[in-house]
Amino acid sequence: MLLLKRADGKSQMYMIFSQMLKIFDREDLEDLYKLVKAKYESTRPVEDLDLLLWGDLKTMFEPHVEDELWRNQQEHKVLDWKLYDSCRVHSLMMQSMQIYRLVEKKYPLTPPTLSMMLEKKLIIDYESEMAYQLLKFIMK
Template structure:
């Protein structure tokens, strides 16, 4: 309501006190319509920067369906089957989920899951280097996401890569940027040292979403600031 009052032809509160209710209501309606037109135009413009996609990525394996809120993540390990390796995420109730790559986790994680995993991996590898290639990738993705530093190679080499796609994982509030030779995962509310050129390419490629959501609109507004 405050937004509409601000748009009511510059009237101050003391001026409104001198007017009849019907007159104030008419002014409010005009302000409301103007704001709605403005909001509808902005929504239409933002929709043009999104594209809903059918998920064709390989789904996670050995997933145990969990209730409304899954128990906390208490650990992870690398599980090997023949020549393939997977992340096995272990929860407090003893159940586990297995994923081939990090992006598969993001489809079923909420923000608490993501933060729990980050704290666990950070506690183990903040002062030592991962041995397994998958753990090295996992720690690199999480560190870039939660602890971005402008001097990191991933940010310094942006100018050398083209944006291939840009996707939102709504359940955990993460968006991923796939560029040539690199994939970057970012929290939707956090600023990262993305160059103007990279930001332009992201918007040109459009944000890939599974469905329209308030988070998608807010992310686009945040990126366009």
């Protein structure tokens, strides 16, 4: 469970990261990343939820081809592929993990993972130009 308090005094509790992505816009997401990054610049998160949030944000904003996540992706089957239009993020639900990615950023996905994504089809709440652009970007 994550409790976020905004500068305007409003607070909101989120049970899972994907709930945030449905409500956040891109600016909110970038602000959260900056805050979490600043908090853990010199230390590592200790609590499970902090570690999970930091891991999701770091993977999204700072992907490194050497990370275990990317090296071992061929071991995981893609179950679901979803677009969060408001914050320009798409997620891959795989057998034992979920990967959140920025729409306009290239990630080190293998051809088999890309094929599984396209086989599953992109889940969107409504038809959007961003979904079309994402598919076009992925196919390059």
